[in-house]
Amino acid sequence: MKAPDRVLLAHGGGGSLSGRLIREVFLSAFDNPALARLTDSAIVSLGSQSLAFTTDAYVVTPPFFPGGNIGTLAVAGTVNDLAVSGAVPRFLSCSFILEEGLLLDDLRRVVASMADTAAEAGVILATGDTKVVERGGADGIFITTAGIGELRDLPEGWLRPRPGDQVLINGSVGDHGLTVLAAREGLRFDNPLRSDCAPLNGLIEHLFAAGLRLRWMRDATRGGLAAVLNELADGHTWGVAVRAESVPVSPAARSLGEILGIDPLYVANEGKVVVVVAEDDARAALEVMRAHPLGRDAAAIGSLEEGLDGLVTVETYLGGRRILDMPLGEQLPRIC
Amino acid sequence: MRYIDEFRDPAAAVALLDEIRRVPLEGPVTFMEVCGSHTMAVSRFGIRHLLPPAVRLVSGPGCPVCVTPVRLVDHAIALARLPQVIVTTFGDLIRVPGSESSLERERAAGADVRVVYSTLDALALARKEPTRHVVFLGVGFETTAPTVAAVLLEADAAGLTNFFVLSDHKVMPPPMRALMEAPDVAVRGFLCPGHVSAIIGSDAYRFLADQYGASCVVAGFEPLDILQALLALVRQVSEGRAEVENTYGRAVTTGGNQAAQAVLDRAFVPCDAEWRGFGIIPGSGLAIRPELAHHDAAHVFDVQVPQPRETAGCRCADILRGTITPPDCPLFARSCTPVDPKGACMVSSEGTCAAYYRYERRADG
Numbered sequence: 001m002k003a004p005d006r007v008l009l010a011h012g013g014g015g016s017l018s019g020r021l022i023r024e025v026f027l028s029a030f031d032n033p034a035l036a037r038l039t040d041s042a043i044v045s046l047g048s049q050s051l052a053f054t055t056d057a058y059v060v061t062p063p064f065f066p067g068g069n070i071g072t073l074a075v076a077g078t079v080n081d082l083a084v085s086g087a088v089p090r091f092l093s094c095s096f097i098l099e100e101g102l103l104l105d106d107l108r109r110v111v112a113s114m115a116d117t118a119a120e121a122g123v124i125l126a127t128g129d130t131k132v133v134e135r136g137g138a139d140g141i142f143i144t145t146a147g148i149g150e151l152r153d154l155p156e157g158w159l160r161p162r163p164g165d166q167v168l169i170n171g172s173v174g175d176h177g178l179t180v181l182a183a184r185e186g187l188r189f190d191n192p193l194r195s196d197c198a199p200l201n202g203l204i205e206h207l208f209a210a211g212l213r214l215r216w217m218r219d220a221t222r223g224g225l226a227a228v229l230n231e232l233a234d235g236h237t238w239g240v241a242v243r244a245e246s247v248p249v250s251p252a253a254r255s256l257g258e259i260l261g262i263d264p265l266y267v268a269n270e271g272k273v274v275v276v277v278a279e280d281d282a283r284a285a286l287e288v289m290r291a292h293p294l295g296r297d298a299a300a301i302g303s304l305e306e307g308l309d310g311l312v313t314v315e316t317y318l319g320g321r322r323i324l325d326m327p328l329g330e331q332l333p334r335i336c
Numbered sequence: 337m338r339y340i341d342e343f344r345d346p347a348a349a350v351a352l353l354d355e356i357r358r359v360p361l362e363g364p365v366t367f368m369e370v371c372g373s374h375t376m377a378v379s380r381f382g383i384r385h386l387l388p389p390a391v392r393l394v395s396g397p398g399c400p401v402c403v404t405p406v407r408l409v410d411h412a413i414a415l416a417r418l419p420q421v422i423v424t425t426f427g428d429l430i431r432v433p434g435s436e437s438s439l440e441r442e443r444a445a446g447a448d449v450r451v452v453y454s455t456l457d458a459l460a461l462a463r464k465e466p467t468r469h470v471v472f473l474g475v476g477f478e479t480t481a482p483t484v485a486a487v488l489l490e491a492d493a494a495g496l497t498n499f500f501v502l503s504d505h506k507v508m509p510p511p512m513r514a515l516m517e518a519p520d521v522a523v524r525g526f527l528c529p530g531h532v533s534a535i536i537g538s539d540a541y542r543f544l545a546d547q548y549g550a551s552c553v554v555a556g557f558e559p560l561d562i563l564q565a566l567l568a569l570v571r572q573v574s575e576g577r578a579e580v581e582n583t584y585g586r587a588v589t590t591g592g593n594q595a596a597q598a599v600l601d602r603a604f605v606p607c608d609a610e611w612r613g614f615g616i617i618p619g620s621g622l623a624i625r626p627e628l629a630h631h632d633a634a635h636v637f638d639v640q641v642p643q644p645r646e647t648a649g650c651r652c653a654d655i656l657r658g659t660i661t662p663p664d665c666p667l668f669a670r671s672c673t674p675v676d677p678k679g680a681c682m683v684s685s686e687g688t689c690a691a692y693y694r695y696e697r698r699a700d701g
Contacts, residue, residue, distance in 0.1 A: 001433045003676075006444040010431070017675055185453055258340060261685070316382030317559055318349055322695040325674075 018222075019326075040218065041085035043151060052087030054078060055146035063110065063141055065183040067176075067195030071110035073270055074143040075117040075125075076199045077221065083201035084217040084273055086158065086208070087149030089121060095129040097142040110141060121199035123147070152208060157278070161215040163238045163306040166282035168275045170203060170289050171196065171297040172248040173225045174264025176271070178256050193252045196271035203292045204273065210288045213278035220274050223327045224266045228274050229302075229312045230326040239308020242324060244315055246301045266327045276304070343558030344381075352563040357388045359570045366392045366522055367569050368658050370512065371529030372399030372686030373557050379695035381559045391570060394658035395691075397511050397613060398529055400476045401428050401684035402656060405610045406644035408475070408504045409434035414639035415471050415502065416447040421637075422465065424458040425473040427451045432683050435645040455487040462491065462499035471633045474503040479531040481505040481622055482596040485603030488624065488631055500633035503624050506609050508532050509540050510620035516548040520659055525551030525569045527562065530584045535600075537592025538582040549578040556584040603628060612680060613656030652679035655688050662692040669693055 011021045027035065034042040041054035056077050063070040074094065082089040094114065098107065118125050179193040200219065207214060220228040225247065233239045249257075249264045257264045271294060277285045282300055289295030313321040369375055375395045378384055384393055397403050409432050416423040416439060423439065430439040430449060443449040448468075452458050455472060462470035474484045484501055491499040508529060515521050528541055533554045541552040551572040555565030565583045572579060582588050600622070609621025624632040650672070651665040662668045667678050668689060677683035682690050 001436065001438065001441075004441055004444070006441065008440050008444050010440065020675070254340070316380070316695075317344065318346060318353075318382065318386055320382040320385050322380070322382055323697055325694050325697075 039085060040081040041087065041149075043085065050151035052082050052085040052149045052151055053146070054081040054085070055144065056081060057142065057144045059139065059142050060180060061139060062180075062183050063106070065180050065195055066192055067179060068197035068270070069110055069113050070141060070143055071113035072117050072197045074145045075114050075121065075123070076197055076270060077219075078145040078147040079117075079121045079123055079199040079201050080219040080271075080273070082147050082149035083199075083204040084219050085149075085151075086154045086217070087151050088205070089123045089147055089149040089201050091124050091126040092118065092145050092147045093127045094125055095144040096131070097138050097144075098130065098132045099138040099140050100132060100135040102140055107141065110143075117199060121201050155208075155212070155214050157213055157215055159216060161232065161276045161304055163304050164279045165215050165276050165304045166279055166300050167229070167240060167242070167302045167304070168277060168282065168285055168289065168298060168300050169220070169225065169247070170200070170273055170275075170292075170295040171271075171299075172250045172253065173220065173269055173272060174253040174257060174267035175250055176269050177224065177267035178253050178262070178264065181260070181262075182256060187256070193250070193256065196269055198271035198294055200271060200273050200294060203289060203294045206288050206292055207275065207285060210284065212281040212285050212288070214275065214285070215278065216276035218274050220269045220272045222268050224264070224268055225272070225274065226263075226265045226312065226324050227327055229324065232274070232276065233304075233308070233310045233312050236310050238304050238306045239311040239313065240302055241305045241308065241321070242302035242312060242314045246299050248297045248299050265324065279303070340558070343556070343560045345560065349559055349563055352560065352567055353386055356391065356563070356567050356570055359567070359574045361390050361570065361574055364390045364392060365524045365570070365573050366394060366658075367525045367527060367566070368394050368396040368515070368523045369527040369562075370396040370398040370508065371527075371532065372402065372684070372688075373531070374527055374529065374555065374562065375399070375688050375691050376686055377557050377559070377562060379691040381562075382695075383559065383562060384696070387566070391566070393527075393566070394523070394661065395655070395688040396515065396526075396658050397611060397656045398477070398508065398532075399681070399684050399686040399688065400480070400506070401432055402652065402680040402687045403506065403511075403611045403613065404429075404432070404475050404504055404680065405612055406434055406646060407610065407641060408502070409438070410436075410644055411634070411639070411641045412439060412471075412473050412502060413437055413442055414641050415633060415637055416442045416449050418469070418637065418639065420467075421469045421471055422448040422450060422461065423471050423473065424450050424452045424461060426453075426475070428684050428686070429473055429475060431677070432680055433647070433677060435642060455483045459487045459491060459496075459499060462496055466498060469498050469500060469637075471500045471502055471637075474501045474505050477506055477508055477529070477532050478535040478600070481604065482535060482593075482599050485599045488603045488628055489599065491631055492628055497630070500631050500636055501624060502633040503604070503622060504609070505604065505622035506611065506620055507606070507622065508536070509543070510617045511611060511614055512541070512544055512550075513548070514614055514617050515657065516544060516550055518657065521657055523550070523658065524573055525553070525578075527565050527569065528552050528554040530554060530556045530561070530587060533582075533584065533588045533592070535593050535596050537590050538580050538588055539590045540592070541580050545578045545580050551578050552580045554580075554582040554584045554588050556587065611656070613653035647678040650679040652681045652689075655681050662689040665689070669697060
């Protein structure tokens, strides 16, 4: 088959097809230094002030799920993109695309959650816009938020991870994506999953305030932990050696993943940050994370290792290693 | 976690591996894991690299998507292009390349293609959309076929006139016979598919042991299940035996699931079927019974399916017969990757090439 001539759902899955779309369609047209780094936030300067600037569109079916809704996501997601860039999130914009027929009560619930999440994160929803489209022109509610934050003084070696550095995460992976999947498909469990959706800027603030030699940070959203670690390693001579058994996965997520044949390492999170820190500071960073309510289950999950040629590996079951590949796109349920 | 961790206990695995290594063998021996889920488990847990050098484990034709001929994908695409039709399918078929397109691309171009998690979802859709024709793509082995048989019978009993199945169901024992008869395949024994065996029973493999001298051991899917079965296989070879053994007793009996077999019989009748890599294998398919022909999409819809085209250089056919491994294919990990798969063994999440690409591309274990 030839290359696809239309947008496929898999182009939006956060995997390598998404990457190709960004490079070949957007980057080639919008070519500029701020965009070219393809980080969660662009770093721009206004006079002497350095700012982080980001935007994200939120589409989720169903819009309400255990642990949050599309509004919580829209605020927390953008706050997190700013925070992992080393910025203090300040102001957010929000644009709504509403489908004719949406219940006003549902909209009020979404907006109330946005207000609560913004208050929790200490950001101001400063401007917004609303469009209504005909029934069928959208799926209930789509939200786009943009945010700006002040770039803080960043530690020496920031954005220069190197072999020996340790990789930490603030808790269990896969909960959000599997929660939404379960809600969408009407799968019910005795031990219900909850989305981890939360603004992480408080936790991240503590990490920076502790004066640690932080090297790199990214929130593990679409494509899950696997995608983030592949982005970390991509293009380097070193790679990431993950200790699979150290990666926190909740029992409910693990069970559902086993049943559906979906690996929680590839599933989206909305309240998880991957932190790369100098080896000697790893223990202190873990303590800082564990002292915060959103980092109680924080864990050291691996390290950067020379010679892995940009690959992410996990230990297999009895000591060998296998590749933890970049996810491709949508996760698909299997025949058997 | 209960029912997972017990079957992954590393100490027990090390002990089993030691036992496997201690069994005396006169020379190298090749076993085949027939089932795609076994292939994934073997790759994911790194089992291939832990076996002694004399024990070679090759992958077989047990990934349903992989053995599905291009013609079926083309047929499904032709159906999806009909204005009244909703094509429903399990997820791993939608990216499989046909001759010119895939269901994923047809969906992007406007066709109504929906991923379902259960055949019952497809039936429910037919009830909800009485003015549309809902076609379910019936791909899979004895594991999946009974659920399709059940919805066919239910649709018929309920008098639903808008529910159809395009059946490409296949059964496992005939290709295993074909492998034993193929001059270029040298397989001494089979790791028999656990879920298929839960339906058909372990007795279904007796002819392989009796007529072909093949050792057959039914295995579960956790690492300890697989190692236990490999130990049984190695012991049979060492002791000069060729028997059917069942190490998956918690799910599989000798006679299998009689209720499921009865449902299969009521909806399907054996037929010759085309397998990628094998061509036509007599008696290896399940056709919808003539009494249910009004639910048979191949019978009801008159569509033109062009002569299928396989990708030049693609060696899925040899991989499915275990005569080469993925790195031996000139396309593997070069022009054929999960992003841009050339053959079905790469696109299916259970495919041998996908397993090698994902887990063993540069494994040092």
